[in-house]
Amino acid sequence: MTEPELRDKEQIILQQIRSGNDDVQKITSETTLENHHVTYAFQKLEQHGLLTVSKPDGTVERVIEGQKRVFQHPKQAQLTEKGQQYLEHSERTDLDEYENLSHSELVEKTHELENRVEELERKFEVFRDQVQKLI
Known part of the structure; x- marks a missing residue:
């Protein structure tokens, strides 16, 4: 599989989505990334076929920093099969780096x-x- 060249930000976002943080607000609250970084990465990852992105209608209610907030539902992403494979392959590659050391x-x-x-x-x-x- 030919892997697209992804920046650290995009790899972090893929990992966040896999762990259940599947929308812009959840990702920004769990990382140091800003909304525009996540939104841009969603577009890029969707172009590579690693994500499907949707914008649900309506509002969402969440507790943020101890306060209940209601806002427009943020863009939501889901890993595609290709995205799952990318993460699995990149994790194996990271392990290979150590397996080959004396x-x-x-x-x-x-x-x-x-x-x-x-x-x-x-x-x-x-x-x-x-x-x-x-x-």
Whole structure:
């Protein structure tokens, strides 16, 4: 299967749809993506045949940040068979990257990832301290 070139945003959206977040609002609330990014990605993914997109009529009621809100039903997407296959293939490809490493390469990769996590944790602590000082 020839896979389309997708950006990280589009891959995240496919994964979100598979996990049940199937409309623009649900995806934006679960990710850092904005409405226009998701809407554009819906169009692109639909052109590639990975999604079917619809705009249900009516309104939807949801609790957002503790408040009940009613708004026009957002665009909704569903994975096509091709979209399912794309996700399965990309996950196998990600695993293949690690399966082909030797033991010493895996150990090195693990240490590298552990160091990155530690660095991110330190940066997050600094960020959290800065936010708490501003509050």
